[in-house]
Amino acid sequence: MYTIGDAAKATNLPTKTVRYYADIDLVTPSGRSDNGYRLYSDKEINKLIFTRRARSFGFSVQECRELLDLYENRDRSSRDVKAIAVNRIKEIEEKLQELQSLHDELTHLSETCNGDDRPDCPIIRGLAS
Template sequence: MLTIGDVARASGLPTKTVRYYADIGLVQPDARSQSGYRLYSDTEVRKLIFVRRARAFGFSVEECRELLDLYGNRDRPSRDVKNLALQRIAEIERKMLELEMLHKELSHLADACRGDDRPDCPILSNLADDSVSPTGS
């Protein structure tokens, strides 16, 4: 059993955030010690890592809750789970494209600064390529 500091280190989240997630019932500790310390198992650490990743890519806490639910709720029909997962996957693929564009833009800027003469505004040329539709999430 791990204390909050341990799971914070293991999950890459601040203790404050882990405590907050416990408070809102997103990822709750397995148990409490006699003195009131939150105690976690590996399962919770994995959930927290999952949440950290999902949050970092714009999924709301409520969406994370729903995704975590997919794994926990035995009564839910399989196709519901699949549908929700597929929706999220499509969203992630859109995000991947956007991330690539951002990467291209900044790479272009960095390249343009190879010597010591910075061009006027490299962003404009690259940003014109707005083939990716907005995510809106």
């Protein structure tokens, strides 16, 4: 059994975040010690690591909730999981495109700017029009 600090170390998550996940019932401790300390078993440690990974993959907390359900449920079909992942991939692709065109526009504006002491600035002009 791990106290919250030990769980934090074991999962590479901030203590505050582990407590937060408990508060929102995402990953709840398996129990409490006599003095009221949260106690985590190996099972919860794994769920916390799973959550950290999923979060770093950009899954929202809500999606993590669904994924944890699937992760826990041995009977789940891989189809359910794949649907969530494919959704996420599509979102990432949209965001990539958006960022790319942003990048290109801004780079173009920046390249046409002298970056000197004179006030005439294509970037400002580009943003204004």
